[in-house]
Amino acid sequence: MYLSNLRPGERARIAFLDTQTAIEQRIAAFGLMCGEIVEVTRIAPMGDPMAVWCAGTEIMLRKSEAGSIRVNRL
Amino acid sequence: MTAVATKKVKIALVGNPNTGKTTIFNNLTGLKQRTGNYAGVTVSLKMGLFKMGDSDAEMIDLPGTYSMSANSLDESIVLDVLNSRMKDMRGPDVVVCIADACALRRNMLLVSQIATLGLPMVLVLNQSDGLKKLGLAVDTALLEKRLGIQVISAVGTKGVGMAELKSAIADALERQRLMKSIFWPECVNKATAHLRHVLSERGKHMLESELHRLMFDAHSHENLALGVEFCFLREGIDQAREMIRKGGYNPLAAEAVLHYRNIDALLEGVVTKKGDVEASTSESIDHIMLHRLWGFVIFIGMMYLVFQSVYSWAGPLMDGIEFLQASVQNWVTPLLVSTPMLQSLVSDGVIEGVGAFLVFLPQILILFFFVALLEDTGYMARAAFLMDRVFSGCGLNGKSFVPLLSSYACAIPGIMATRTIEDSKTRLATIFVAPFMSCSARLPVYVLMIGAFIQPKFGALWAGFTLFAMHFVGLMVAVPTAWLLTRFVFKTKSQPFVMELPRYRVPRVRDVIWRMTESGIEFCKRAGSTIFAITILIWALLYFPQLTESEEQAIRTAFIETKMSAASSSPSEVMAALDQEGSATAKALRAQIASVQINQSYMGTMGKTLQPVFAWAGYDWKITVGLLASFPAREIFVSTMGIIHSLGGNVDEESNDLRTVLAQSTWQTGKLAGQPIFTVPVVVSIMVFFALCSQCGATTAVIVKEAGWKWAILSFTYMTGLAWLGAVLTYQMGTYLFY
Numbered sequence: 121m122y123l124s125n126l127r128p129g130e131r132a133r134i135a136f137l138d139t140q141t142a143i144e145q146r147i148a149a150f151g152l153m154c155g156e157i158v159e160v161t162r163i164a165p166m167g168d169p170m171a172v173w174c175a176g177t178e179i180m181l182r183k184s185e186a187g188s189i190r191v192n193r194l
Numbered sequence: 195m196t197a198v199a200t201k202k203v204k205i206a207l208v209g210n211p212n213t214g215k216t217t218i219f220n221n222l223t224g225l226k227q228r229t230g231n232y233a234g235v236t237v238s239l240k241m242g243l244f245k246m247g248d249s250d251a252e253m254i255d256l257p258g259t260y261s262m263s264a265n266s267l268d269e270s271i272v273l274d275v276l277n278s279r280m281k282d283m284r285g286p287d288v289v290v291c292i293a294d295a296c297a298l299r300r301n302m303l304l305v306s307q308i309a310t311l312g313l314p315m316v317l318v319l320n321q322s323d324g325l326k327k328l329g330l331a332v333d334t335a336l337l338e339k340r341l342g343i344q345v346i347s348a349v350g351t352k353g354v355g356m357a358e359l360k361s362a363i364a365d366a367l368e369r370q371r372l373m374k375s376i377f378w379p380e381c382v383n384k385a386t387a388h389l390r391h392v393l394s395e396r397g398k399h400m401l402e403s404e405l406h407r408l409m410f411d412a413h414s415h416e417n418l419a420l421g422v423e424f425c426f427l428r429e430g431i432d433q434a435r436e437m438i439r440k441g442g443y444n445p446l447a448a449e450a451v452l453h454y455r456n457i458d459a460l461l462e463g464v465v466t467k468k469g470d471v472e473a474s475t476s477e478s479i480d481h482i483m484l485h486r487l488w489g490f491v492i493f494i495g496m497m498y499l500v501f502q503s504v505y506s507w508a509g510p511l512m513d514g515i516e517f518l519q520a521s522v523q524n525w526v527t528p529l530l531v532s533t534p535m536l537q538s539l540v541s542d543g544v545i546e547g548v549g550a551f552l553v554f555l556p557q558i559l560i561l562f563f564f565v566a567l568l569e570d571t572g573y574m575a576r577a578a579f580l581m582d583r584v585f586s587g588c589g590l591n592g593k594s595f596v597p598l599l600s601s602y603a604c605a606i607p608g609i610m611a612t613r614t615i616e617d618s619k620t621r622l623a624t625i626f627v628a629p630f631m632s633c634s635a636r637l638p639v640y641v642l643m644i645g646a647f648i649q650p651k652f653g654a655l656w657a658g659f660t661l662f663a664m665h666f667v668g669l670m671v672a673v674p675t676a677w678l679l680t681r682f683v684f685k686t687k688s689q690p691f692v693m694e695l696p697r698y699r700v701p702r703v704r705d706v707i708w709r710m711t712e713s714g715i716e717f718c719k720r721a722g723s724t725i726f727a728i729t730i731l732i733w734a735l736l737y738f739p740q741l742t743e744s745e746e747q748a749i750r751t752a753f754i755e756t757k758m759s760a761a762s763s764s765p766s767e768v769m770a771a772l773d774q775e776g777s778a779t780a781k782a783l784r785a786q787i788a789s790v791q792i793n794q795s796y797m798g799t800m801g802k803t804l805q806p807v808f809a810w811a812g813y814d815w816k817i818t819v820g821l822l823a824s825f826p827a828r829e830i831f832v833s834t835m836g837i838i839h840s841l842g843g844n845v846d847e848e849s850n851d852l853r854t855v856l857a858q859s860t861w862q863t864g865k866l867a868g869q870p871i872f873t874v875p876v877v878v879s880i881m882v883f884f885a886l887c888s889q890c891g892a893t894t895a896v897i898v899k900e901a902g903w904k905w906a907i908l909s910f911t912y913m914t915g916l917a918w919l920g921a922v923l924t925y926q927m928g929t930y931l932f933y
Contacts, residue, residue: 137444137447143690144412144444144446144447145261145263145265145410145411145412145446145447145449145450146263146265146689146690146692147690147692148446148447148449148450148451149260149261149263149303149450150260150300150692150694151299151300151303151454153447153450153451153454154447154451161477162480162484164484164579164580164582164583165484165485165486165489165490165580166580166583166584167583168582168583168586169579169582169583169592169691171484171579171695175297175299175300176296176297176298176299176300177297177300177694177695178476178694178695179692179693179694179695180575180578180579180582180691180692180693180694180695181690181691181692181693182582182586182690182691185690185691185692
């Protein structure tokens, strides 16, 4: 299951990052790393991007990026 | 006696975006700010002076960044400044890190990274008044003990903690207080040593932090702009990354993972729960602000307000500036009547040139008032969240919306507003497409052309439709342009669009006013001179070579003769009318002379020389001169057409005389002789040309300032090429299909 599959209000633990690019470094800087807990707060009205709560802040990211973050739903 | 050179203490201010960094900078330095520009750097850095004890200290406000990876321009600059790698700028003596007290963990990443540089540091926990609402408490004393540097709890917007900060800076400098650096695992140390060894074999040396960038940053090759001589490093970097991988870490995430591990240890017991979480106001505001219906209603309402303010409310102020300019011209002109050249230079060159950039100030100030409000309240991020989907398809992002919307009023403030876009590639692409948005300066050309030709021929409905359609021509070109640019032209991909949705905040009036004045001053200082120079250049091309006295006399004589035969009046009557200042006859003669003057000026010669190129679009030399002369600004086309058709320069797009003259003008020679010049294909072709062309000196000047000469030249060439192509295609297709 990927972060992009989660619906608003759902919480999950990040299991694995599927990328080998700058995206990985960038989202890691925001605290989106393996083992972290995230909660989807909302999805933009047009379906993309999405907002997640992580490490004490709300972060928005596109579904394309969220689609490379594998999670386990809690 | 030798002067003792007192070395000014240098302080760098770093922090994540949305931490209130600029507010603290403004608090400390007050009015003593300036914007510094450095060779090869398009991001401008703000400097400020303040008193620290008896000596002056210089503070530099670095761009807000989330981490030290050198993946974006802003980040590389932060790194270069801190590592003293900037040309003609010494590195800082003390680094002040501003962190958001309410999101300490994430903010600490940058702090922990900066600690590796080995510079004296002070940590500021800003916005600490928000902690109570979140039910959190931070034990600053414990944190100080763990970090080994002073930790100041502050509320920038209320000025709380500023005195403590000042003394902490002095203390950090005096005692060289360094923050305890992260303890790297063996594999990272091995990889670093390996890279250092590879470099030293070639007699090169790099700082440890730079070696880390090479290992940890995905695109370190492109981003550090290492020359060909560093090609050998590629292999070394791959080997170093392999060592990290063997140590059990993913090389690209290793840095963040290890730093966060370090941070978690540092913050253990520092941030504690204290009391209940009050219902988050941001959360409930967002419930409405990001609602799928109300969110858009509010968004559209706000954007309408922003657009209207730039488009309409700036109008009276701009009229005021133009009125002032005309008054100065009217006042100066009679004083210089004895020296006609100086008179023309001062009035039509210098004063016109100053007016040419001052006239943009109202729009810039008003737009930046809103930009500051939107950013400081935290709504800008929400607007980007709502709109991103629309822009992601063509390589831009949600933050491109406000700049592009403002460009529909005027590209100048629009391009300046691209500074709100953090990612430099997206910012460049937005700057590049902003001039395609149909700005208000195109309107006079459209109104003239539609009023003179479309409306009389096809009626009001088609006239309205044409005007509406013209506003989309640029947009239709802008979308593929942005797509091509971000996909094929930029060597490195733009950063993934990950952004914080900051908590809502009440903006401080002082900061908003600061932002407005700063943008206004910077525009005048940097773009002003270029706009001024362009105006003077165009003036010279129109003024020289001057008609000789005998040539002027000949026009006068011919004019009197035609007047006499036309009205069968005596020479004395005509002469009397001519002597009467302001009479219709006198005006007609002056317009006649001006028309001959523009015909034989350098500009006229250029127009005639270039006419064959524009003949493909069905233009005569007069239209060509109109296009060339409107380089400073599109609306000049209208007055140039007035001058060239002997009506004088005081015509506007509503002028019936001008419309009639244009409608009656016919080809003098060639196979079309006797036929009207302004056919419908030609008229539409002119409008398409103005929709796509780069005839705006001020825009070019602003692009030079915001993105550099290379991009300004590229933008000008691209737009001019497209405009010509569009104009030719319109004319050829129109003629083929309908004539």
